[in-house]
Amino acid sequence: MSLEFRIAATFTAALARLAAPEQKAAKTTAFDLQMDPAAPGLKFHRIDRSRDPHFWSVRVNSDIRIIVHKTDASFLLAYVGHHDDSYAWAERRRIEAHPRTGAIQIVEVRERVEEFVSASAPAIPPTAAPELPLPKPLVIPFRALSDDDLLGVGVPSDWVADVRKASEDAFLAMAEHLPAEAAEALLEYVGTGRLPKPAPTTEADPFAHPDALRRFRVVENQEALALALDAPWERWAVFLHPAQQGVVDRSYNGPARTSGSAGTGKTVVALHRAARLAQEAADGRVLLTTFSQPLAKALARKLAVLVGDTSPVLRRVTVLPYRSVADELYQLAFGRRAVVASDEQVEDAVLKAAEGVGAKGFTTRFLLSEWRHVVDAWQIADVEAYARVPRLGRKNRMSAGQRERLWPVFAAVRASLAKRGLATWPDIFGRAAAYYATRETKPFTHIVVDEAQDLGVAELRFLAAIAPAASDALFFAGDLGQRIFQQPFSWKELGVDVRGRSSTLTVNYRTSHQIRQAADRLLPSAVRDVDGNADDRNRTVSVFNGPAPTIQQFDTEAKETAGVAAWIAQARADGILSSEIGVFVRSRVQLQRARAAVEGAGLPWVELSEQDQEVTGSVLIGTMHLAKGLEFKAAAVIACDDGILPLQERLEAVADETELDDVYETERQLFYVACTRARERLLISATRPISEFIQDIASTREE
Numbered sequence: 001m002s003l004e005f006r007i008a009a010t011f012t013a014a015l016a017r018l019a020a021p022e023q024k025a026a027k028t029t030a031f032d033l034q035m036d037p038a039a040p041g042l043k044f045h046r047i048d049r050s051r052d053p054h055f056w057s058v059r060v061n062s063d064i065r066i067i068v069h070k071t072d073a074s075f076l077l078a079y080v081g082h083h084d085d086s087y088a089w090a091e092r093r094r095i096e097a098h099p100r101t102g103a104i105q106i107v108e109v110r111e112r113v114e115e116f117v118s119a120s121a122p123a124i125p126p127t128a129a130p131e132l133p134l135p136k137p138l139v140i141p142f143r144a145l146s147d148d149d150l151l152g153v154g155v156p157s158d159w160v161a162d163v164r165k166a167s168e169d170a171f172l173a174m175a176e177h178l179p180a181e182a183a184e185a186l187l188e189y190v191g192t193g194r195l196p197k198p199a200p201t202t203e204a205d206p207f208a209h210p211d212a213l214r215r216f217r218v219v220e221n222q223e224a225l226a227l228a229l230d231a232p233w234e235r236w237a238v239f240l241h242p243a244q245q246g247v248v249d250r251s252y253n254g255p256a257r258t259s260g261s262a263g264t265g266k267t268v269v270a271l272h273r274a275a276r277l278a279q280e281a282a283d284g285r286v287l288l289t290t291f292s293q294p295l296a297k298a299l300a301r302k303l304a305v306l307v308g309d310t311s312p313v314l315r316r317v318t319v320l321p322y323r324s325v326a327d328e329l330y331q332l333a334f335g336r337r338a339v340v341a342s343d344e345q346v347e348d349a350v351l352k353a354a355e356g357v358g359a360k361g362f363t364t365r366f367l368l369s370e371w372r373h374v375v376d377a378w379q380i381a382d383v384e385a386y387a388r389v390p391r392l393g394r395k396n397r398m399s400a401g402q403r404e405r406l407w408p409v410f411a412a413v414r415a416s417l418a419k420r421g422l423a424t425w426p427d428i429f430g431r432a433a434a435y436y437a438t439r440e441t442k443p444f445t446h447i448v449v450d451e452a453q454d455l456g457v458a459e460l461r462f463l464a465a466i467a468p469a470a471s472d473a474l475f476f477a478g479d480l481g482q483r484i485f486q487q488p489f490s491w492k493e494l495g496v497d498v499r500g501r502s503s504t505l506t507v508n509y510r511t512s513h514q515i516r517q518a519a520d521r522l523l524p525s526a527v528r529d530v531d532g533n534a535d536d537r538n539r540t541v542s543v544f545n546g547p548a549p550t551i552q553q554f555d556t557e558a559k560e561t562a563g564v565a566a567w568i569a570q571a572r573a574d575g576i577l578s579s580e581i582g583v584f585v586r587s588r589v590q591l592q593r594a595r596a597a598v599e600g601a602g603l604p605w606v607e608l609s610e611q612d613q614e615v616t617g618s619v620l621i622g623t624m625h626l627a628k629g630l631e632f633k634a635a636a637v638i639a640c641d642d643g644i645l646p647l648q649e650r651l652e653a654v655a656d657e658t659e660l661d662d663v664y665e666t667e668r669q670l671f672y673v674a675c676t677r678a679r680e681r682l683l684i685s686a687t688r689p690i691s692e693f694i695q696d697i698a699s700t701r702e703e
């Protein structure tokens with residue numbers, strides 16, 4: 001009988017925790033096992049004290065042991081660690097098919113649960129300080145669920161009784177010991193009151209169940225093993241959630257979009273989908289594109305991890321930020337490079353045009369906003385088009401007569417930029433789009449876009465123009481709740497209709513339950529785009545627990561600096577590396593507060609730039625905008641003072657009520673982006689008076 005060789009997610013996670021030379025030695029043994037598990041040089045010992053007779057240890061060196069699970073049909077790398085740790089792990093586990101769902105699971109043998117239950121006893125302060133909140137009433141969330149319900153979502157039979165009587169806090173402590181599919185389903189129940197339907201399966205093979213596929217992977221050859229082991233911490237490269245896998249594999253007969261709140265693996269899905277499309281078509285030309293240069297570089301690095309450095313697939317995928325794609329295609333189309341006007345040059349042109357034409361009754365602020373968000377964004381060419389442009393939320397603002405009076409100002413701006421040979425980014429996107437829109441042959445066969453919530457009108461038109469009219473040509477990943485640069489508009493009106501082809505990811509892999517729950521309070525539970533596609537954020541669950549975010553307010557900046565420095569020093573003392581710590585502020589002006597705090601903790605810092613974000617041995621500091629797409633074990637979002645967040649200057653620069661609403665919304669979303677960069681620890685700090693957004697995040701209302 002042929003033996004299936006598999007690797008479990010627990011093995012790659014354990015491997016990542018070992019020191020580099022230990023990892024190297026363990027990998028060598030793993031390769032030997034994959035070549036021939038019966039090779040005479042390999043030393044196996046049965047784990048006698050395990051309740052599962054199939055666990056064996058394999059000697060790597062005098063200290064390190066790999067734990068394997070072997071039956072007649074299957075050979076599984078389950079764990080690796082120092083001798084005692086490995087044995088203890090195996091002694092407390094068994095691997096079996098769940099009696100109800102049929103999925104193979106690694107089950108932690110239930111320990112005495114009193115420790116969980118006592119962890120949940122309400123903490124009554126010895127002397128009741130007046131400002132302390134009253135202890136929460138003890139909630140027993142699963143009391144109403146039957147054995148059948150619990151078994152149906154994969155709770156192991158011997159855990160059923162304890163889960164049912166656990167308080168909410170006890171359950172949070174218990175969740176890490178349950179198989180992940182069961183923990184996720186129960187967390188969802190706590191959050192929404194609904195128990196998700198278990199994944200249906202018709203497979204007889206317990207390893208083929210969708211839940212099992214997330215944790216066990218067949219390794220067919222040495223190359224596949226090398227890939228899985230080379231990046232052991234990159235679990236996303238190997239184990240996808242069934243919902244993620246579904247979006248990666250699906251074929252769409254039109255533009256499609258996947259959404260999901262921060263950390264649900266949208267980027268991971270975009271990467272896998274681009275790789276799949278490139279793998280399947282030897283003559284495919286896949287574009288994987290995103291918002292900025294650093295994010296594109298990060299995508300390129302991850303793609304190489306996913307498919308391997310030397311894979312021919314890499315040659316079929318172009319990874320570039322949107323603007324670089326437009327820049328290159330513009331050159332190809334017109335034989336020269338576009339020269340981009342700076343913000344100052346545009347402002348100057350608007351001012352001069354207004355003076356020249358005499359736009360009485362309109363403020364400069366209004367004219368700039370109208371140019372940026374309407375005339376330039378939509379690439380309006382004449383007064384008729386100006387009259388027709390969809391004016392989302394701007395409906396009441398201008399009569400037809402006013403627009404006719406204003407048009408000469410904008411026509412003059414265009415003429416003056418053109419005279420100097422300058423173009424704006426919407427111009428460049430627009431001209432390249434116009435060139436390719438009429439051509440049969442497109443530069444790419446498939447386009448996968450990450451961070452799609454920040455596509456503007458011109459960018460979206462451009463991407464639609466360079467994609468063929470074929471299945472799977474356009475795929476977008478993004479989170480409407482993280483839009484921080486663009487004003488909303490209808491995709492459908494531009495011919496990119498994703499209705500009926502959109503999906504939402506709901507399992508958060510990045511951020512602890514506690515941090516995610518706090519950050520979620522910043523946004524409404526459902527965000528809807530202009531075309532009516534709703535993004536339901538309520539159903540998101542995190543896969544692990546951690547400490548609640550720390551929120552601190554101070555009287556002076558000096559005190560804040562000392563407080564943040566102490567928090568950073570503590571994180572470092574707890575073993576978090578400098579490069580795993582990020583400190584974010586609203587604008588460049590506050591960067592000195594971030595620098596002072598890191599220096600106060602005695603650590604080196606490096607500033608994130610728009611060009612690159614290489615990993616270094618220093619704490620990363622930067623503006624919230626540059627935090628987009630990144631993640632840190634510990635993140636501090638500091639200087640969140642009133643007037644800084646939301647940024648007073650932006651509030652003052654708005655042209656009307658609608659724009660004011662949008663500024664509030666994008667400032668709030670920016671804060672959400674910054675807070676959701678934290679994986680395990682989050683600090684939010686401010687000097688008094690503090691940002692109004694902190695009140696929302698600190699609110700203790702029941703979810």
Ligand SMILES: Nc1ncnc2c1ncn2[C@@H]1O[C@H](COP(=O)(O)OP(=O)(O)OP(=O)(O)O)[C@@H](O)[C@H]1O
Pocket residue numbers: 235236239240241244260261262263264265266267268269479482508509510628629630631676
């Ligand atoms: N299937 C998976 N298994 C393990 N880890 C995963 C999986 N999917 C995603 N992750 C991890 O979760 C984290 C967040 O993933 P990713 O960056 O793709 O999320 P995102 O939805 O794009 O987030 P954001 O909206 O904040 O940019 C990453 O560390 C990623 O490696």
